[in-house]
Amino acid sequence: MFWHGGPLSQLETLCMASFVAQGYNLTLWTYSAIPNVPTGVKLADADQILPKSALFLNRHGSYASFSDWFRYAVLSRIGGLYADTDVVALLPARDLPRKKFLVTQWEWSKRRLRPRCWNIKINNNVIYNPDPANGDVIDLASVYAEHFPKTAIDWSEIGPSLLNAIIGIHPAHGFTIMPTDFANPLGYWKCPAALLKPGRIPAGVGFLHCYNEMWRRADIDKNAPFPHGSIMARLATRFASNTAI
Numbered sequence: 001m002f003w004h005g006g007p008l009s010q011l012e013t014l015c016m017a018s019f020v021a022q023g024y025n026l027t028l029w030t031y032s033a034i035p036n037v038p039t040g041v042k043l044a045d046a047d048q049i050l051p052k053s054a055l056f057l058n059r060h061g062s063y064a065s066f067s068d069w070f071r072y073a074v075l076s077r078i079g080g081l082y083a084d085t086d087v088v089a090l091l092p093a094r095d096l097p098r099k100k101f102l103v104t105q106w107e108w109s110k111r112r113l114r115p116r117c118w119n120i121k122i123n124n125n126v127i128y129n130p131d132p133a134n135g136d137v138i139d140l141a142s143v144y145a146e147h148f149p150k151t152a153i154d155w156s157e158i159g160p161s162l163l164n165a166i167i168g169i170h171p172a173h174g175f176t177i178m179p180t181d182f183a184n185p186l187g188y189w190k191c192p193a194a195l196l197k198p199g200r201i202p203a204g205v206g207f208l209h210c211y212n213e214m215w216r217r218a219d220i221d222k223n224a225p226f227p228h229g230s231i232m233a234r235l236a237t238r239f240a241s242n243t244a245i
Helices: 010-021 064-077 137-147 160-169 212-217 231-241
Strands: 027-030 042-045 080-083 087-089 101-108 118-129 207-209
Touching: 010 087, 010 231, 064 080, 064 118, 064 137, 118 160, 118 207, 137 160
Parallel strands: 027 042
Antiparallel strands: 080 118, 087 207, 101 118
16 A cells, blocks of 8 residues: 555544454555554555655645555565555455456446446555566556656546556456455445445455545545544444454
């Protein structure tokens, strides 16, 4: 995971605690001190991967696009499992698939040249690349992201859009493409509303993407108490007490 610095919200601490509780050796890469890192999370100097001088904000004033680049850099050099700080781990580390994988989500097509419809697209919120190799998908993404003009980035140009483009022209990529329910069981358009109401998480979900950006757009305080009985409240109870949902 990557965090640019400063205090974590309740959402990020819950997500990180879930990885620790599920047996992952979680490393949080950062450029500065973080006062409220959950117990069991290892802090690492992000300067070892990309210099702090490379840090940038996209046109929305977000570090999300830098985070896109950072994950490719760390996965191409060190390898392993990378997840965003708004992802809850529901799959124990011992059950993680052995082969490298990418995850998907449902996305609404806005192209004018064909009927608008729902499509399954790659999302980079969870990536497993245990054995980095020159010329693999992640290495290619890292090189492209490094040289892409940062002032031209609106949102996903070096994120999901980049991975989808590389997959499209590299059919022998060798990554398993996981179904949408594996890491993105709730559509982004349902978040965070569905997470703040009672509900059940479908069976077989490995990771739950909470879509931090949708919380920001809805102007919902991530430090506000989760509503009683909601999915988020039950997850918080589970990973605070190790009881089942």
